[in-house]
Amino acid sequence: MLNLFSGLELGPIFRALMRNKIGALLIALQIALTLTIMVNAIFMMQERSQQMARASGLDESNTFYLSNTVFAQNYNLKTALQQDLQRIRQTPGVVDATQINAIPLSGGGWSMSLQTKAGDDIEGTGSAVYMVDEHGINALGVELIAGENFQNSDIVWREEGSTTWPPKTIITKALAEAMFEGDWKSALGKTVYIDNHQPVQITGIINTLQAPWNGWNGVERSMLVPQQLDNKGSRFFIRTEPGRRDELMPVIEKMLAESDRGRIIRNVTSMEQTRDKSYQEHQATNTTLLTVIIVLTLITGFGIVGLAMFSINRRTRQIGTRRALGASQWQVMRYFMLENLLISSAGVILGAAGAIGLNIWLVSTFSMSPLSPVLLVIGVVALLIVGQLAVSYPALVASRISPATATRGRA
16 A cells, blocks of 8 residues: 655645645635735825824924914904914924914825926926915924025915915925936035926925825925915814923913904814824725734635544544554644645745736736835745745644544544
8 A cells, every 4th residue: 555654745735635626726726815905905004104103394393373363354464474483483392383274194285296397298296285485394393404594574464365486495405406407415505496487496404304195206396485475264283291291282372362353263173183083094005004914814714624533533544544654643643734835835835926916907907116025025934924824734633533533434
């Protein structure tokens, strides 16, 4: 009689699998589907996690903002704005404050296109626009890496409905690289054009300042312009000394509300809260994908256990006979673990092809990055390990079948 437990026993294993082709095929396809979905799901989770970890450029842990909405008639907006900013800046624990038209990562803001040459037919580069005064850089906590900050004399008032832009701007390094073919240093001092024809000189470059829209492919492209808004709805952006933000948020809200009854102070929000809200869909998606991965892996593991137990129950007498002929418990375990390894190997080969195909579709449809080969290898190894762990219990059950079973029961 052929000793099924000598060598690698591949011949007998293949013959046994051929007698149960449907079960083995279903498990292999289940493993392939799990690998295809798992690898691409982890890949998408990684991309979202990287997006969530991107630095905004702000001193997030020490900054907050609030809305100032005026309802009083005959209200002197310019005078009130300067008085409010002075009160905030003089509050103990406040580093600086500025009026601003939009908040990074908030989902709503202004954008314009900048061109290196004037003309309606010249392609421009999109940029988020933040209107601030000479305190803007310090209040935001961004890093000026070239050029100079705005001066008080640069600040102009922007009347409601105006389309005129001031002659100076400070842009991010990413925007400079996009406009000047990667040479961001050459952007300093250059004249660019906003709204097709209005010339604006780049007088400074900051390292990082994200746009209000986290899903935009130009999220790092932003510009500061020296303007203050002359309207009844505005925002104050405030930076505090380290560790004092939460303490000062209600203090400043109360101080502003009590200093002027002709307006409403509301929506006092920290930048950390804004970041969390901005990426809440990313977090929810990652949680969903992780749940899918866990469920699919468990289903695959239980499927392997079920197939192995079914196979063992069908071959109880055969296993008992082999035990009677001298096969050890380890040899019986090895047989079933090797059988499962062959099924799993076929599944991961199909799954690897499926994962690559799905990723190609995702890249072409959603402009995602290509799948990392390392991630694919990790996924293959992980599922092979899951397969071996899943079959270990049924294999142990098989190894404990008594040689006496060969003399009774059904084959």
